[in-house]
Amino acid sequence: NAGVTQTPKFRILKIGQSMTLQCTQDMNHNYMYWYRQDPGMGLKLIYYSVGAGITDKGEVPNGYNVSRSTTEDFPLRLELAAPSQTSVYFCASSSLAGVTGELFFGEGSRLTVL
C-alpha cells in the first residue's frame, strides 16, 4: 500500500530558484491538500483541491501554485524561492472530508532555501 507519496524528501534551493514538489496518492481520494509545518508550529494549509480541475487557496498560499489535472496527482510549485519558504511540506488526501475529516499524510518534504 503506497498511500500518499511525496518527492523529493529533501531539497536545498537558492533564493530565486523554482521547483515542484510532487504528490501522488493511490487511494482514489477526491480531496488533496498541501500543508507546511515550521518548527514548533502546527500545520498551515497552503492549497487544497476537492477534485480534478478544482483547486482553492488555504491559509498561506502566497508564493505557491498548484494544479490538479488528475485525481492521483497534486503538485505544488514554488516560484522564486525565499528563505521564508524553508519548511517541511506535507501532502495529504482524504476520501470524504466533510464526513470524517481524517487525512492521510505523505512522509513530508524538507525544503531549505539559502
Add this chain to the structure above:
Amino acid sequence: EDKVVQSPLSLVVHEGDTVTLNCSYEVTNFRSLLWYKQEKKAPTFLFMLTSSGIEKKSGRLSSILDKKELFSILNITATQTGDSAVYLCAVMAGAGSYQLTFGKGTKLSVIP
C-alpha cells in the same frame, strides 16, 4: 479567524504515568475535532470527535469533547516510551469547509 490552542506545549513523564493533553478552540460553525500523533514524520490519525460527552477509546488512549466549553482532552494511561511524539489537535469548521485548523501540538516525552 479560527483558533486552536493546545496545552501544555511540552511534557516529560515517566513510563507508567497517566497524561492529559488539552485542546481548546474558537471557531465558527464547528463540525469536528481530530487528534493526530506525529512521530518522526507524517501525522497519523487517532480520533475524530463530533458529539459532546461521548468518549472515544483506543487501547490506552481516550478522548472526549465538550462543545459547551469548547475543548477536548486526550488521555494516555500507563504511558510507554513509544508514546513519545507530538500530539496535534485539529478542528474542522465552517459550512462546506474542507480545511482543518491545527494547533501547535504538545510534545510528549516518556522516559524509562
